[in-house]
Amino acid sequence: MKAIQAVTTILAVATLFTIPLLLDNYFVTWLFTLAAIYSIFTISWGFLERYSGRPSLGHASALGIPAYLAAISYNLGFGILTPALVSLLVIFLLYYLLSLKLGKKEFIFATFVISILLWVAAPRLVLGYGDTMVGGEEGFFLPHVPLKTIYLLSFLTLFITAMIYDFLARTGLGIKMGAVRDDELAAKALGVKISRMKFFASLLSTLTAVAAGYLYSFQFSHVSPEIFSVELSVFPLIVSIGGLSAPRMTFLSFALLFAARALNALAPQFHLVFYAALLILFPIFGRRLYAQG
Amino acid sequence: MLRVKSISKSINHRIIVRDVNLELDEGEVMGIFGPNGSGKSTLLKVIAGIIKPDCGRIVFGDTDITFLDVEEVVEKGICYAFQIPRPFREMSVFENVMVGCLLRYSKKEAKKRTEDILRKLGIVHLAERKASQLSQGELKLLEIAKALSTEPAVLLLDEPFAALDMKNALTVRDKVIELKKDGYAMIITAHRMRILREIADTFAEMRGGMLHAKS
Amino acid sequence: MYFALEEYLPLTYALILSVVASVSLSSILFILTQKIGRETVGRTIIALGYGIALEEAFRLWYRTSYFLTVTTDIPLLFWEQLRIALFVAFIIILALFYLSPKGLKIKFIEEDAELAELYGVNTSLYSFFLLLISTIFVTLLGAISSVSSAIFPSMGWGPLVSGIVVYGIASQLGGVGMRVQLNVLVVSAILGIAFAVGGGI
Numbered sequence: 001m002k003a004i005q006a007v008t009t010i011l012a013v014a015t016l017f018t019i020p021l022l023l024d025n026y027f028v029t030w031l032f033t034l035a036a037i038y039s040i041f042t043i044s045w046g047f048l049e050r051y052s053g054r055p056s057l058g059h060a061s062a063l064g065i066p067a068y069l070a071a072i073s074y075n076l077g078f079g080i081l082t083p084a085l086v087s088l089l090v091i092f093l094l095y096y097l098l099s100l101k102l103g104k105k106e107f108i109f110a111t112f113v114i115s116i117l118l119w120v121a122a123p124r125l126v127l128g129y130g131d132t133m134v135g136g137e138e139g140f141f142l143p144h145v146p147l148k149t150i151y152l153l154s155f156l157t158l159f160i161t162a163m164i165y166d167f168l169a170r171t172g173l174g175i176k177m178g179a180v181r182d183d184e185l186a187a188k189a190l191g192v193k194i195s196r197m198k199f200f201a202s203l204l205s206t207l208t209a210v211a212a213g214y215l216y217s218f219q220f221s222h223v224s225p226e227i228f229s230v231e232l233s234v235f236p237l238i239v240s241i242g243g244l245s246a247p248r249m250t251f252l253s254f255a256l257l258f259a260a261r262a263l264n265a266l267a268p269q270f271h272l273v274f275y276a277a278l279l280i281l282f283p284i285f286g287r288r289l290y291a292q293g
Numbered sequence: 294m295l296r297v298k299s300i301s302k303s304i305n306h307r308i309i310v311r312d313v314n315l316e317l318d319e320g321e322v323m324g325i326f327g328p329n330g331s332g333k334s335t336l337l338k339v340i341a342g343i344i345k346p347d348c349g350r351i352v353f354g355d356t357d358i359t360f361l362d363v364e365e366v367v368e369k370g371i372c373y374a375f376q377i378p379r380p381f382r383e384m385s386v387f388e389n390v391m392v393g394c395l396l397r398y399s400k401k402e403a404k405k406r407t408e409d410i411l412r413k414l415g416i417v418h419l420a421e422r423k424a425s426q427l428s429q430g431e432l433k434l435l436e437i438a439k440a441l442s443t444e445p446a447v448l449l450l451d452e453p454f455a456a457l458d459m460k461n462a463l464t465v466r467d468k469v470i471e472l473k474k475d476g477y478a479m480i481i482t483a484h485r486m487r488i489l490r491e492i493a494d495t496f497a498e499m500r501g502g503m504l505h506a507k508s
Numbered sequence: 509m510y511f512a513l514e515e516y517l518p519l520t521y522a523l524i525l526s527v528v529a530s531v532s533l534s535s536i537l538f539i540l541t542q543k544i545g546r547e548t549v550g551r552t553i554i555a556l557g558y559g560i561a562l563e564e565a566f567r568l569w570y571r572t573s574y575f576l577t578v579t580t581d582i583p584l585l586f587w588e589q590l591r592i593a594l595f596v597a598f599i600i601i602l603a604l605f606y607l608s609p610k611g612l613k614i615k616f617i618e619e620d621a622e623l624a625e626l627y628g629v630n631t632s633l634y635s636f637f638l639l640l641i642s643t644i645f646v647t648l649l650g651a652i653s654s655v656s657s658a659i660f661p662s663m664g665w666g667p668l669v670s671g672i673v674v675y676g677i678a679s680q681l682g683g684v685g686m687r688v689q690l691n692v693l694v695v696s697a698i699l700g701i702a703f704a705v706g707g708g709i
Contacts, residue, residue, distance in 0.1 A: 057552075057553075057556075104549065105548050105549055106676070108549055108552065109552070109672055109676055110676070112556075112672070113669050113672050113673055113676075116665055116668075116669045117669060119665075120665065120666065120669075171400075172395040172400045172403065175384070175388050175391055175392055175395060176392055176395060176396070178381060178383065178384050178388070179381045179384065179389075179392045181383070182380075182381035182382050182383050182384060183379045183380070183381055183382070185343070185379065186375065186379035186380070186381065186439075187381070187392065188363050188364055189341065189343065189363055189367065189372070189373055189375070189379075190367060190372070190392055190393040190396070190439060190440075190442065190443055191364045191367035191368055191393065191396050191443055192364070192392065192396065193364060230556070230560065234556070237553070270564075270568075272560060272563075272564045273560075273561060273564045273565075275557075275560065276557045276558070276560040276561035276564060277557070277561070278557070279553055279554070279556055279557025279560065280540060280544070280554050280557035280558060280561070281544065281557075282550070282553050282554070282557070283544050283545045283550035283551075283553060283554060284544055
C-alpha cells in the first residue's frame with residue numbers, strides 16, 4: 001500500500017511536469033509552474049498538520065516573509081541568500097514556539113492573526129532612494145529569472161518535498177510525529193519527546209515554505225502585500241479536504257488553482273466567493289482535521 | 294522497588310490525594326479500589342509523572358522520581374495506561390504499539406517487538422486496523438499494549454475493566470493475569486475489590502483521597 | 509464584518525436597517541455554525557468563510573475599491589459621546605445579564621458547554637441570544653463610527669483581528685462571567701494605550 005503511494009507520488013509529479021513540455025506553450029508552463037509552487041506551499045502546511053497536529057490558518061505569512069525579505073534585501077543591494085537564512089530562522093522559531101506553547105485552537109487563531117497583521121502592515125513598508133520610493137501597495141520588484149528555470153526548480157522542489165512528505169510517514173520518526181499529532185499527552189505518556197517532534201515538523205514546514213516563497217516571488221519577479229492575503233492562507237486548508245497524502249495534495253492544489261484561475265477569467269468578481277463557499281462547507285468534508293480540536 | 298511517601302495533591306483547592314504511602318515490590322500486584330472521585334486516577338497519574346504532587350516523595354529503585362517529567366518516568370520503567378483509552382486514532386493498531394518500541398529499538402527490532410506484544414494480548418489480528426475503528430474492549434487491550442511497548446517494570450493500569458461488558462472485562466482480566474505471570478509489577482485500580490481478587494497480591498481502599506490497606 | 513456591513517447603509521436609516529440586516533445575517537451564521545460546524549475550529553472556519561462572502565458581496569455591490577465617506581451636520585464630538593454612551597450601555601446590560609438568574613447558566617456554558625448541555629441548559633438558545641446581543645451592539649457601534657471613518661469592504665479585518673488578540677490575551681487570565689469582560693476591558697485599554705503611544709500600527 002505504502003509502496004503504491006510512493007509510485008503514485010512519482011507518477012503524479014512526473015505527469016504534471018510533462019504536460020507543459022508536451023504542450024510547449026508559455027502560459028501553460030507559467031500556470032503549471034505556479035500550481036507546482038502552490039503544491040509545495042500546501043505540502044509545507046501539511047508538514048505542520050500531519051506531523052504535529054497544528055493546522056495553520058495563516059500560512060501565507062510563511063510564504064510572504066521570505067519573499068518580502070528577499071525583495072527588500074535585493075532592493076537594498078544585499079544578496080538574496082541572507083534573507084533566506086533569516087526567514088528560515090524567523091518562521092521556524094515562530095512555528096516551533098507557537099506549536100510548543102499553544103493548543104490546536106490557539107495555534108489556528110495565532111497564525112491567522114499574524115498573517116492578517118502582516119497583510120495590514122505590508123503596504124506601509126516603503127523604501128526610499130533619494131526621490132524614488134518603492135514598496136507600499138505596489139510592493140517590490142525582483143530580478144527577472146527565465147520561466148524555464150523557475151519551472152524546473154519548482155517541479156524539482158515539489159518532487160523532493162512530496163517524496164520526503166510521504167516517506168516520512170513510513171519512518172520511525174514519522175510514526176512518532178503522527179502519535180504527537182493524534183494525542184500529545186498519550187504520546188508523552190509513552191516517552192515521546194514532544195518538543196523534538198515539533199522541532200522537526202516546524203523545520204520541515206519552514207524549509208519548504210521558504211523554498212515556495214522564493215519560487216513564488218521570482219515567478220512574478222515581484223512581491224506585493226497580497227502575498228499575505230487570506231486567500232493564500234486558506235488555500236492549503238481547502239486542499240486538505242481531499243486528504244493529506246502528497247499525491248492528493250499535489251493534484252488538488254493544481255485542481256483548485258486551475259478552478260480559481262478559470263473562475264477568475266470567466267467571472268473575475270466571484271472567485272473569492274468560491275473560496276468563501278468552500279470554507280463554509282469545509283467542516284462537512286474536513287471533519288478529521290478538527291475532530292480532536 | 295517503588296516507594297510512595299506522604300504524597301498529597303490538591304486541585305482547585307480541593308484535596309484529591311491525602312498523605313498517601315505505599316510500597317510495591319518487584320513482580321507484586323497491588324489492587325486499589327474505591328468509588329468514583331476517591332483519588333485513584335490522580336494517585337496513579339502522580340506516580341506516572343503526569344501530575345506533579347504538592348508534597349511527598351516517590352522513589353523508584355534508588356532514584357527520586359517525584360518531579361521528573363512523564364517521559365523521564367517512562368524511561369525509568371513506570372508506564373501509565375489511561376482509564377479512558379487514548380489511542381492514536383489515525384494510526385493503525387500496529388503503529389500505535391510501535392511508537393513505544395521505536396523509542397527503544399531500531400525499526401526492524403521494534404516491528405518484531407510490536408508483533409510479540411500484539412500476540413501476547415491477542416490482538417495481532419487487528420494490527421492493520423485503524424485505532425478509531427476499534428471496540429471499547431479492543432481499545433482497552435490496545436491501551437495496555439501501548440504501555441507494554443515501553444518495557445516497563447511497573448505498569449499502572451487505571452480502571453482497565455471499567456465501561457466493559459462482562460465478557461470483555463473477563464478477557465482483559467485474563468490478559469492482566471498473564472502479565473502478572475510474566476513478572477510485571479502492577480498497580481491496578483477498580484471500583485470494586487471483587488474483580489481484583491484473582492489478580493492482586495495486596496489490596497488497598499481509597500476513600501476521600503486516603504489510602505487504607507486491606508487484607 | 510457586521511462593522512463593515514453597517515457602514516454601507518445610508519445614515520438616515522442606518523440604525524433600524526442595520527440592526528434588522530445584521531440580526532438576519534447573524535441568524536444565518538448561527539444556523540450555519542449549528543448545522544455544519546461542531547467544534548470551535550470548524551465554527552471559526554465557517555465564520556471566516558461567511559465574513560469573506562459578506563466582504564465580497566459588498567465589493568460586488570459597489571464594484572469599487574475606493575473609500576466611501578459619510579458626512580453629517582452633527583458635530584463629531586456628539587458621535588464620540590454616543591460611542592461612549594453605547595459602551596456604558598453595553599457594560600450595564602452585560603452586568604445585568606450576569607447578575608440575573610440566567611447569568612449563572614451563561615457562566616456554566618462558558619465554563620463547559622458540553623456539561624451544561626448534559627445538565628439541561630439550552631446552550632443553543634443562549635448562544636443565539638448572546639450572538640444577537642453582540643451583533644446589535646457591534647452594528648450600532650458601526651453606525652455611530654461611520655461618520656468618523658473611511659468605509660471600504662475589507663474594513664472589518666482590523667476590528668476582527670483586534671478582537672481575537674484582545675480576547676485571546678484576556679481568556680488567558682482565566683475566570684468566567686463579568687471577570688472575563690473586565691479582563692477584556694483591561695487588555696483593550698493597555699493595548700489601546702500602547703498602540704497610541706507607539707503611533708499605532
